[in-house]
Amino acid sequence: MSASAWNSRPPLSRAAVARVVQLAGAFDVATAVLLPERHGRIAALAEFVPIAGILSARAATAAAGVLLIYLGAGLRRGKRRAWQLAVAVACAGIVLNILRGLDFDAAVVSAALLGLLIAVRKRFATLPGPHSRWRALTALAAFAGAGFALGLFEIAIRADHLIGTPGVEAWAQQAALGLIGVSGPVRFVRPWAADTVSLTTGTFGLLAALAAVVLFLKPGERRPVRTEGDERRLRELLARYGGDDSLGYFALRADKALIWAPSGKATVAYRVVRGVSLAAGDPIGIASEWPEAISAWLTDCERHGWTPAVLGCGRTGGTAYSRAGLDVIELGDEAVVDVAAFSLDGRPMRSVRQAVNRMRRAGYTCTAVRQRDLPPDELSAVTQAADRFRDGNVERGFSMALSRLGDQADGDCLLVLARDQDGQLRGVLQFVPWGADGLSLDLMRGDRTAPNGLTELMVVTAVEAGPSLGVRRVSLNFAVLRSVFARAEQLGAGPVLRMWHRLLRVVSRVWQIESLYRANAKYLPAWQPRYLCFPTARDLPRIAVAALTAEAFLPAGRTVGGPLPAPETALISR
Structure with a gap:
């Protein structure tokens, strides 16, 4: 695709061809199943073809019609192999309509369909x-x-x-x-x-x-391949522009591929899952080059027949993707704490203050340290403890998780270590850099036998350590559809909003949407909206399945999702 904007609808001729193919398929099914048998023609045909062959041709015609209806979706996306199969089925339809009862009218329809497909063959070039x-x-x-x-x-x-x-x-x-x-x-x-x-x-x-x-x-799924040059260029961009988006550092995940603007000054990090090319957060790099990086990504989607989608981009990124032709809807809000304004004083912070004081009275201590400042043996002990604390065997996260701990390349990450009165490590919290003056919560692992309040103690320790670390802002987490819960609690909430709120509360019994929102809200953060970008509404179910698969809530291949995080550790399920 040479244009910089994504065409959310396929070219009219391609969409029209897909509809014609599906109508031809429905016609084949109708004539094979609904029309009465013409015994005179069958008797004449039976002199050359066994009755069993005639009946088989009738059933095969209906099956071919169903197949044409199915192929319409692939043709709409420009898939070359869908076109090849449609051509083969149209050829078979000519023969089958004759074999099932000398139905020359239906055979002419199949022949016309074949001619149409051959005439528009150049429009179906998506790579398999x-x-x-x-x-x-x-x-x-x-x-x-x-x-x-x-x-x-x-x-x-x-x-x-x-x-x-x-x-x-x-x-x-x-x-x-x-x-x-x-x-x-x-x-x-x-x-x-x-x-x-x-x-x-x-x-x-x-x-x-x-x-x-x-x-x-x-559709094929590309394995992410990064050269040392890609990794170096990405880290250079993060060093210069990483403060623009709290999710930027997560582009360093090993399972994300990179596609660059021609200038190399901006990139989109993505992963292909179930035929959907999932990008996460804003593009990385100089904002003036974002359109070129987005255009290169959308062109790649077009060539391979992938559906483009963006999870959790910010307002600036959403605007850029919207200008490129994608629809944008609000997905939820990110909780960002202002370090300078944070305080445990006051009635609104009572529950957090009590939890922190209770843990400190029980002898728990917490330290915040950059990963690079930990001795190798202590860092090894931290990673081993984090593995023991993990709830389940599956590492969840994609758009807002780094999914690694202790890598030498992540020396700027901040580790918050909680120990009990005996000096035993009971909790680990990791923040990734958000530019030069911010932190973004990556993961938390806590001993499930520890008293309630471990999460609050570690989060408060990280925020209170901010001034000494030169940190002004801390991104805690992302709350899906937060505004629904917040507005439903206000006086005068309408019936539609209340119904939507009740539905989300039911869903929260499985996905913990409400508990995650309340776990964030107790720190009185500023809420910054995050958006979902997609081509058309009909793509949303496919995108939802791909996103849940990428976040490891649905199985992918041989990987089976484990149990969901418990409410105590839900805050860290970025």
Whole structure:
């Protein structure tokens, strides 16, 4: 895509072609299922084609129509392989409509569709995934092989109920032809036995075709590859412009790829998940170069058929993405504490003050130290303790988490270490740099047997240590849909808002949305809005699944999500 703005709708001709293909598919299904059989034509055709072949062609026509309807979504995104399959199905439709009853009218429709697809072939050039072809062939062979083996086995166990003495070669033909819904040479004494074999082989044949098509059209997922030069340039940009966005440092995650503006002065960090290219936060670099970096990212999405989405960008980033053609909605608010104005005095801070005092009376102490200032053996002990404190086996986070602790390259990170009266480490909190004068909460690991108040003690220690560290602002966390909870508590809240609030409270029983908001609100932060950017509303379900997968709340491949964080540690689930 050469333009700097994302076209949230595909080109009209491409969208129109997709609709025509889907209408042609619906026409095939209707003519195969709903129209009455023309016995005169079938009788004439039966002189050349077996009745079983005619019936199979009728069923195959309906299946081809369903496949065309499915392919419409891929064509709308410009997928080359969707176009290739549509061409193949249109060719097959010409033959099938003739074989199922000399339906020349329907065959002409398929031929016209084929001509249309060939005429607009240049509009479908999205690059396929690097391994989708082999995965499709593997799935096709696996399901077909399993169906063939089961069909052969079912024939073998009924060998004494066969008419005549067909050999193993005839058995193999029966099982193989059954995969495509065609009757073979084997005849059974009991008709139900033949139906059983046909059902088994036909089901596996259909599964093989469906699995192969889905995998064939599945967008590829790029493995993030960074050179030393990319890493160096990114850290240089963060050193100069990292203060613009509290999420900037999280671009250093190993699972995020980088795409650069031609000048190299701005970049977008992203990860491809389930066909969605997820960027997080604002672009990094000089703001005047953001449009070029965003354009390069959107062009990459267009070439590969990925859906672009941005999680948690700020107001400035949201404006830049909006100008590039994406829709923007408010996703929630980030809690930012002003270090100079922070105090434990006053009634609003009573609960935090009591929690901190209770922990200190119990003998707990807390220290804040830059990672680079910890001796190697002590840093090793901290990372080991953090692993023990982790709730579950899955490291959650993507947009607002670094997902590593103790790396030598992260020497500027701030560690807050909580110890009990015996000097045992009971809690670890890590902040990443937010420019030269800010900190952004990354993770917290706490011993679940520690008294309540461990979280408050560590957070307050980090904020109170700010002046000595040259820190003016501390970003604690992100509260999804915070405004709904805040406005629902105000006098005069309307019925729609109250209903939305009740729904979110139900959802919070699983996702802890409300508890995370209240865990942030107790520190009286300033709330800064964060936004979600996306192409169109119909893409939101796909983006939601991709985002939950990236944040490790849904399984990705062989990775299975663990239990959700407990309320005591929910504050740190960035």
